[in-house]
Amino acid sequence: MTANEIRESFKSFFREKGHQIVPSAPMVIKDDPTLMFTNAGMNQFKDIILGNRPATHTRVADSQKCLRVSGKHNDLEEVGHDTYHHTMFEMLGNWSFGDYFKKEAIDWAWEYLVDVLKLNPDRLYATVFEGYAPEGLERDNEAAAYWEKHLPASHIINGNRHDNFWEMGDTGPCGPCSEIHIDLRPEEERKAVDGASLVNKDNPLVIEIWNLVFMQYNRKADGSLEPLPAKVIDTGMGFERLCMALQGKTSNYDTDVFTPIIDVIAGLTDLKYGVDAKTDIAMRVVADHLRTIAFSIADSQLPSNAKAGYVIRRILRRAVRYAYTFLNRKEAFLYRLVDCLVEQMGESYPELKAQKELIKKVIKEEEESFLRTLDNGIKLLDTLMAKAKAEGTTTLSGKDAFTLYDTYGFPLDLTELILRENGMDLDQKEFDSEMQKQKERARNAASVETGDWVVVRPGEQEFVGYDLQQCDTDILRYRKVKQKGKEYYQIILSRTPFYAEMGGQVGDRGSLISESGETIEIFDTKRENNIGVHLSHRLPTNPGESFTATIDCGARAATSANHSATHLLHEALREVLGTHVEQKGSFVSPNVLRFDFSHFQKVTPEELRKVEHIVNARIRKAMPLEEAREMPIDEARKMGAMALFGEKYGDKVRVVKYGSSVELCGGTHVCNTGNIGMVRILSESSIAAGIRRIEAVTAAGVEDLLDDFQDTMKDVCAFLGNSSNIRAAVEKTIKENAELHKQAEEFLAERTRNLSADVLQNATEVNGVTVCRLSGPRMPEVVKNVAFNIRKDSPIHTVFIGTTMSGDKPLLTLMISDDLVKQGLNASQIIREAAKLIKGGGGGQPFFAQAGGKDADGLSAASDKILELLKI
Numbered sequence: 001m002t003a004n005e006i007r008e009s010f011k012s013f014f015r016e017k018g019h020q021i022v023p024s025a026p027m028v029i030k031d032d033p034t035l036m037f038t039n040a041g042m043n044q045f046k047d048i049i050l051g052n053r054p055a056t057h058t059r060v061a062d063s064q065k066c067l068r069v070s071g072k073h074n075d076l077e078e079v080g081h082d083t084y085h086h087t088m089f090e091m092l093g094n095w096s097f098g099d100y101f102k103k104e105a106i107d108w109a110w111e112y113l114v115d116v117l118k119l120n121p122d123r124l125y126a127t128v129f130e131g132y133a134p135e136g137l138e139r140d141n142e143a144a145a146y147w148e149k150h151l152p153a154s155h156i157i158n159g160n161r162h163d164n165f166w167e168m169g170d171t172g173p174c175g176p177c178s179e180i181h182i183d184l185r186p187e188e189e190r191k192a193v194d195g196a197s198l199v200n201k202d203n204p205l206v207i208e209i210w211n212l213v214f215m216q217y218n219r220k221a222d223g224s225l226e227p228l229p230a231k232v233i234d235t236g237m238g239f240e241r242l243c244m245a246l247q248g249k250t251s252n253y254d255t256d257v258f259t260p261i262i263d264v265i266a267g268l269t270d271l272k273y274g275v276d277a278k279t280d281i282a283m284r285v286v287a288d289h290l291r292t293i294a295f296s297i298a299d300s301q302l303p304s305n306a307k308a309g310y311v312i313r314r315i316l317r318r319a320v321r322y323a324y325t326f327l328n329r330k331e332a333f334l335y336r337l338v339d340c341l342v343e344q345m346g347e348s349y350p351e352l353k354a355q356k357e358l359i360k361k362v363i364k365e366e367e368e369s370f371l372r373t374l375d376n377g378i379k380l381l382d383t384l385m386a387k388a389k390a391e392g393t394t395t396l397s398g399k400d401a402f403t404l405y406d407t408y409g410f411p412l413d414l415t416e417l418i419l420r421e422n423g424m425d426l427d428q429k430e431f432d433s434e435m436q437k438q439k440e441r442a443r444n445a446a447s448v449e450t451g452d453w454v455v456v457r458p459g460e461q462e463f464v465g466y467d468l469q470q471c472d473t474d475i476l477r478y479r480k481v482k483q484k485g486k487e488y489y490q491i492i493l494s495r496t497p498f499y500a501e502m503g504g505q506v507g508d509r510g511s512l513i514s515e516s517g518e519t520i521e522i523f524d525t526k527r528e529n530n531i532g533v534h535l536s537h538r539l540p541t542n543p544g545e546s547f548t549a550t551i552d553c554g555a556r557a558a559t560s561a562n563h564s565a566t567h568l569l570h571e572a573l574r575e576v577l578g579t580h581v582e583q584k585g586s587f588v589s590p591n592v593l594r595f596d597f598s599h600f601q602k603v604t605p606e607e608l609r610k611v612e613h614i615v616n617a618r619i620r621k622a623m624p625l626e627e628a629r630e631m632p633i634d635e636a637r638k639m640g641a642m643a644l645f646g647e648k649y650g651d652k653v654r655v656v657k658y659g660s661s662v663e664l665c666g667g668t669h670v671c672n673t674g675n676i677g678m679v680r681i682l683s684e685s686s687i688a689a690g691i692r693r694i695e696a697v698t699a700a701g702v703e704d705l706l707d708d709f710q711d712t713m714k715d716v717c718a719f720l721g722n723s724s725n726i727r728a729a730v731e732k733t734i735k736e737n738a739e740l741h742k743q744a745e746e747f748l749a750e751r752t753r754n755l756s757a758d759v760l761q762n763a764t765e766v767n768g769v770t771v772c773r774l775s776g777p778r779m780p781e782v783v784k785n786v787a788f789n790i791r792k793d794s795p796i797h798t799v800f801i802g803t804t805m806s807g808d809k810p811l812l813t814l815m816i817s818d819d820l821v822k823q824g825l826n827a828s829q830i831i832r833e834a835a836k837l838i839k840g841g842g843g844g845q846p847f848f849a850q851a852g853g854k855d856a857d858g859l860s861a862a863s864d865k866i867l868e869l870l871k872i
């Protein structure tokens with residue numbers, strides 16, 4: 001079976017068992033403060049499992065793109081070195097939300113693997129939770145009993161809390177799990193060593209393929225467990241590992257998921273896969289990371305230097321570094337593999353196909369910039385090594401290595417490699433301690449302490465903010481949060497008009513007023529597991545009272561105008577620039593809107609103006625908002641809604657339509673485009689390869705802009721004598737100014753010439769040397785020009801001494817003709833000595849030097865000093 005057939009067979013098996021097959025959620029998570037990337041199939045169902053959202057189907061199955069490179073699951077360092085961990089992989093999963101439980105989960109997993117796929121049951125092992133006495137948890141005998149129907153006792157293995165008890169987080173749903181492991185070793189080895197003894201022992205051929213999680217408890221903040229009302233089945237099977245088992249391979253990279261890309265890498269590098277261990281690792285790293293990078297760019301997560309973007313940048317750099325060191329790629333190369341990847345996965349993941357050019361461009365630019373970093377790092381390392389050697393040591397300090405790593409992004413293993421090649425090593429202890437300090441700094445900055453929820457009354461939240469700005473409500477629960485030394489409260493309301501931050505739109509502010517008249521200010525609204533969390537600095541005295549919740553209507557109206565304007569801008573940009581324009585991010589606040597989109601060159605002023613005109617015409621058309629709150633995704637697609645990639649399953653989507661602009665959007669909007677007033681673009685710039693950003697204002701924001709503009713114009717007019725034609729008046733002033741400037745220069749040049757002649761005429765002869773002098777208030781430029789004129793007119797046996805004033809500052813100038821310089825006189829040295837007498841300093845060349853000072857009274861003494869040092 002090919003990989004694609006295997007994926008399909010999984011889906012059809014569970015479809016037949018009554019499961020709804022749903023699409024993969026995006027791999028990059030945008031609106032969850034607790035998670036950057038999808039790292040398991042269950043992520044997209046978190047709010048169903050937590051009971052915040054009803055399940056549309058109680059049985060669901062899918063294949064989910066996962067990424068395990070940060071936080072709780074981080075396999076990055078293994079990837080490439082072993083043959084069965086990836087950064088990005090697909091997880092096949094089936095779920096039951098309060099429907100079937102352990103029996104069916106186990107029976108069906110067995111039926112699928114053994115009856116359908118025909119895996120050899122003799123090579124399969126199952127683990128079950130052995131129990132944990134301190135928490136009063138018994139062995140999962142129930143699961144074990146179901147396994148006993150399929151497997152001999154010797155293939156059922158007890159596992160500890162670490163391997164066989166799954167928890168969503170510090171708190172929340174949890175429960176025992178059962179993993180299915182497969183032994184892929186050759187027969188002889190299996191006879192020699194019992195497979196059961198190798199389960200969970202990091203043997204690359206005895207590995208876990210499927211994890212069945214039985215969520216039956218809820219862990220509270222005090223650590224105690226309570227039963228979960230609706231039990232959940234959550235399973236996850238590694239797709240690439242399954243392909244390996246079915247295709248009779250011993251490495252995921254030998255399956256058709258990876259061989260096409262490995263072949264292209266081998267072709268481009270003139271190297272063979274399977275010959276040298278180091279080259280093989282590098283090829284696996286490149287093949288693996290390419291998928292992660294391409295998929296995250298398609299999910300709109302570009303490499304950057306913060307948060308998720310930084311994780312992606314580091315992965316890309318890891319690939320470049322392996323290619324640089326072990327595949328000898330000194331030029332950008334990863335981007336050349338994108339075509340092959342798209343050919344292979346583009347059918348199943350159309351977002352890859354649609355954005356191929358952007359993906360290539362972004363990767364190429366990142367590669368090139370990192371290769372420059374590598375070059376610079378190597379140069380810096382050369383200097384550091386030379387310095388160390390000069391100090392008589394062959395050990396590079398850990399601090400230096402850390403600076404290279406942290407400030408210059410130069411990878412540690414490359415540092416080590418280069419050091420080794422030069423017969424040196426590094427102070428690893430010092431490096432580790434620097435790294436530790438850095439980690440602590442990061443941890444302190446990020447740490448959030450949350451208290452237990454205090455439940456005031458049970459219930460679910462209802463969002464009424466699309467229709468209402470104020471409503472009666474009750475507090476369901478609240479808790480205290482400590483972050484960066486600051487304390488605040490999170491409050492969950494039963495009904496709320498407050499929009500919680502999402503999709504780039506900031507959260508609402510406002511207030512809660514209790515029946516008894518107490519006012520609590522809400523300073524922001526965030527979203528967690530799809531519920532609005534209201535943030536306040538204090539709690540009401542009596543949280544049990546009823547409240548009136550009111551949002552800041554002015555801020556909301558301004559935000560909505562900006563949000564609706566981004567939709568109109570999006571559409572107009574596609575009309576003017578082309579349909580390659582795709583939204584890549586947005587930020588919508590009351591004051592300003594930002595819209596990021598893919599486009600490969602600067603948007604010209606003419607194009608921008610065209611976009612503005614289109615949008616403003618549509619604003620003036622006063623098009624009403626047509627909104628469908630609960631539209632099935634297929635219908636929305638038929639309407640031509642934009643942004644359809646990677647929507648979450650089951651989500652009846654919200655469609656926002658103004659005229660021909662149709663978007664999927666959860667944000668708040670004006671009820672009529674007329675309310676936007678007008679759009680004005682403030683700036684257009686590049687934020688990354690192939691990505692542009694527009695900033696704009698609307699409504700009262702445009703009014704402020706125009707007011708400011710008009711005031712400036714008024715002032716300018718007044719400066720220009722209230723001329724009726726400002727443009728001509730400004731032009732005339734500039735011309736006049738240039739003319740005057742020219743005249744002033746000519747005048748100055750003539751005066752300097754006359755002055756030089758005077759100075760020379762009044763010169764004195766001292767021991768055969770012509771001594772010229774200039775004093776009084778003079779512009780320094782003039783003094784210098786006089787000195788140079790004299791140098792030309794009297795080239796031998798001549799010195800020029802300037803003791804002039806520039807404003808209230810004394811200035812010494814000394815010029816010595818070349819013949820005297822040859823005799824050993826040095827203007828620069830002399831002036832430095834003499835400058836002391838005017839409390840100043842300066843210097844220059846042997847034939848000409850100047851020095852400024854602070855003490856004008858010292859000028860004549862300085863002049864005497866110069867004569868003395870000239871020895872004439």
Ligand code: ATP
Pocket residue numbers: 068075084085086087088089091207208209210211236237238239240241
């Ligand atoms: P392992 O111990 O092998 O790292 P795990 O305990 O981290 O696995 P789970 O979190 O239970 O795995 O994930 C479910 C399944 O996903 C695993 O059984 C495995 O087949 C697959 N899987 C997990 N991590 C990876 C990875 N980094 N690359 C590919 N497949 C993976």
Ligand code: MG
Pocket residue numbers: 073075
């Ligand atoms: Mg793991």
